[in-house]
Amino acid sequence: MAPLSSLLPLLALVSLAAAHGAVHGIVVDGTWYPGWNAAMRYQNPIPAVAGWQADNLDNGFVTPSQFSSSDIVCHKAAKNGNAYVTARPGSKVTFQWNTWPESHKGPVFDYIASCNGDCMTVDKSQLLFTKFAEGAWISGNDPGVWVTDDLVKGNFSWTTTIPSNLAPGNYVIRHEIIALHAAGQSNGAQAYPQCINFRVEGSGTQTLSGGTAATSFYKASDPGILFNLYSKFSGYTIPGPPLQKNLVRREGEREHARDFA
Numbered sequence: 036m037a038p039l040s041s042l043l044p045l046l047a048l049v050s051l052a053a054a055h056g057a058v059h060g061i062v063v064d065g066t067w068y069p070g071w072n073a074a075m076r077y078q079n080p081i082p083a084v085a086g087w088q089a090d091n092l093d094n095g096f097v098t099p100s101q102f103s104s105s106d107i108v109c110h111k112a113a114k115n116g117n118a119y120v121t122a123r124p125g126s127k128v129t130f131q132w133n134t135w136p137e138s139h140k141g142p143v144f145d146y147i148a149s150c151n152g153d154c155m156t157v158d159k160s161q162l163l164f165t166k167f168a169e170g171a172w173i174s175g176n177d178p179g180v181w182v183t184d185d186l187v188k189g190n191f192s193w194t195t196t197i198p199s200n201l202a203p204g205n206y207v208i209r210h211e212i213i214a215l216h217a218a219g220q221s222n223g224a225q226a227y228p229q230c231i232n233f234r235v236e237g238s239g240t241q242t243l244s245g246g247t248a249a250t251s252f253y254k255a256s257d258p259g260i261l262f263n264l265y266s267k268f269s270g271y272t273i274p275g276p277p278l279q280k281n282l283v284r285r286e287g288e289r290e291h292a293r294d295f296a
């Protein structure tokens with residue numbers, strides 16, 4: 036049996052990870068699916084969940100110096116999720132974080148990539164992502180009001196919508212918060228990506244084209260990455276590839292049409 040002293044560092048690490056937060060559940064049209072949480076790696080067998088496994092027991096984030104490494108794709112040493120969340124075009128999806136510190140203000144993103152096959156075995160370096168939702172600075176400065184404040188107030192949750200005409204298939208959705216509380220110094224931003232396997236059903240016709248490898252999303256010197264939250268700023272340049280307006284606009288039009296139907 037392991038002496039208690041050898042378990043203590045492990046317990047400390049687990050509580051540190053909890054302080055930063057992880058997506059411990061995904062709610063799709065009212066149905067809860069478990070996400071990954073770091074403690075699951077000590078279960079035998081490791082539970083089959085749609086959330087990708089990540090080795091984020093330590094400080095729990097990816098630094099700008101790692102933005103071109105494979106860790107930025109789905110978090111540290113990530114391994115494919117072993118199950119799927121089922122959704123349809125237009126499904127309401129809530130990423131439920133277990134917690135999030137109010138001080139960790141910054142942008143929140145949702146990216147989607149086709150697995151072109153099975154997301155449980157896809158090579159993460161092959162995933163080409165399209166950004167389909169984003170939020171960041173809302174008002175004020177030093178530090179101002181950010182979408183992460185809404186996330187914290189909303190029970191640590193972030194809700195998005197599956198693009199309304201998305202073709203059926205297997206997709207990885209990469210949900211991410213970038214915390215800026217230390218981003219005024221170089222290598223100080225903190226990325227918290229979380230990947231989830233989605234099986235999209237229905238009869239949509241829009242396939243994804245193009246897309247960007249996550250290793251090319253951000254650079255340490257981007258104005259939205261090297262950014263002093265504790266200053267008198269009057270704007271914020273959202274980092275990463277542009278929002279895919281086609282996906283988003285189509286969705287909005289349909290929703291609008293439905294409102295008046």
Ligand SMILES: *[C@@H]1O[C@H](CO)[C@@H](O)[C@H](O)[C@H]1NC(C)=O
Nearest residue numbers: 059060131132133190191192
């Ligand atoms: C808040 O989130 C937790 C899961 O993290 C969930 O169990 C609880 O029902 C949520 N509360 C509300 C009011 O939605």
Ligand SMILES: [Cu+2]
Nearest residue numbers: 054055136139
């Ligand atoms: Cu932190």
